[in-house]
Amino acid sequence: MANESLFLKNLWYMAGLSSSLKAGALRREMLLGEPVLLGRTPDGKAFAMRDICPHRATPLSAGKFRDGDVECPYHGWRFRPDGVCSVIPSLLQDQNVDVNRIRVRSYPLREQDGLIWVYFAASPDQDTAPVGEPPKVGVPNATPRWIESQTFACGIDHAVVGLMDPSHAPYVHGRWWWRVKAKVKEKRYAPLPTGFVMTRHAPSKPAYKLFGGDVSTEITFELPSVRFENISGTLFGRHIDVVGFTACTPVDADTTQVTQVFYWPGWLSFVKPLFMVLGPIFLGDDRKMVELQKQGLQFNPNLMLIQDADVPALWYHRLKKAWAESVEDGKPFENPVQERTLRWVS
Numbered sequence: 001m002a003n004e005s006l007f008l009k010n011l012w013y014m015a016g017l018s019s020s021l022k023a024g025a026l027r028r029e030m031l032l033g034e035p036v037l038l039g040r041t042p043d044g045k046a047f048a049m050r051d052i053c054p055h056r057a058t059p060l061s062a063g064k065f066r067d068g069d070v071e072c073p074y075h076g077w078r079f080r081p082d083g084v085c086s087v088i089p090s091l092l093q094d095q096n097v098d099v100n101r102i103r104v105r106s107y108p109l110r111e112q113d114g115l116i117w118v119y120f121a122a123s124p125d126q127d128t129a130p131v132g133e134p135p136k137v138g139v140p141n142a143t144p145r146w147i148e149s150q151t152f153a154c155g156i157d158h159a160v161v162g163l164m165d166p167s168h169a170p171y172v173h174g175r176w177w178w179r180v181k182a183k184v185k186e187k188r189y190a191p192l193p194t195g196f197v198m199t200r201h202a203p204s205k206p207a208y209k210l211f212g213g214d215v216s217t218e219i220t221f222e223l224p225s226v227r228f229e230n231i232s233g234t235l236f237g238r239h240i241d242v243v244g245f246t247a248c249t250p251v252d253a254d255t256t257q258v259t260q261v262f263y264w265p266g267w268l269s270f271v272k273p274l275f276m277v278l279g280p281i282f283l284g285d286d287r288k289m290v291e292l293q294k295q296g297l298q299f300n301p302n303l304m305l306i307q308d309a310d311v312p313a314l315w316y317h318r319l320k321k322a323w324a325e326s327v328e329d330g331k332p333f334e335n336p337v338q339e340r341t342l343r344w345v346s
């Protein structure tokens, strides 16, 4: 069941990969419990609209393109990519219906870094401009080099918290060939406009050595559910920037699509086979844990957040609450996160 208040509004959500939406495609997606038609016009422009025909509710995604507009499969009403009705075929010339006044809700959409972002406004008023723009990948000409997307059987909060949880790695991701030996970690965190960052540091996991001896990384989280890991290093005497991007996109109250994308310079693509093997395994570990967790969550137990390992999770809940309140009251958002060092064993 979809509950409107579960999902933060006035924010951009990552709705899919540009490469997955070919010219002339119409696709139905559930996003935040709403049916959304994602489409790309034959001449290449992506758009998003509510996937319900205002005539008699047929999914417009089941229709097709005609003259650059979306044609409903039931009675052939046509809608421009901006949601405005352009044609009602049953009308005679002397039947005065102002078809342009009929509209399907359209969602602001942006395409950048090979990602499709859809904006969910708090008010469905078509003419309100988005507050802010979607986050950018911090490298020039960012091209997705490796992509993994899995459906998690949990709501957005457990998906996000699982993602930022620093103490599960030795248990969930440990393997004899991937030793994650627990030790004391101490990391500095600072606030970001709508989230926080684990500030730049030398990572301890040996796998990072792949990106050179002087490798450093920072990990950001911003609302609604976007994480960037910005890795820098030197390999073969060349500076490299690698960005790991993760988005948790709510499908509905109990389902979340988790997508990971890596960006690296073209010449570094020899690392891809490693990602192809490890990526699905590690994301699958998290997905399986969420399924196990579901067995307990169905009984609605109280949950605990323990210092310091669960502080990022606590921040997430506070950020979410502060954002929801600012949208509700129309007041500026104030980030509740303070700069702080967190220590834990993992």
Ligand code: FES
Pocket: 053, 054, 055, 056, 057, 058, 072, 073, 074, 075, 076, 077
């Ligand atoms: S239901 Fe779409 S045109 Fe009638």
Ligand SMILES: [Fe+2]
Pocket: 162, 163, 168, 169, 172, 173, 286
């Ligand atoms: Fe994990």
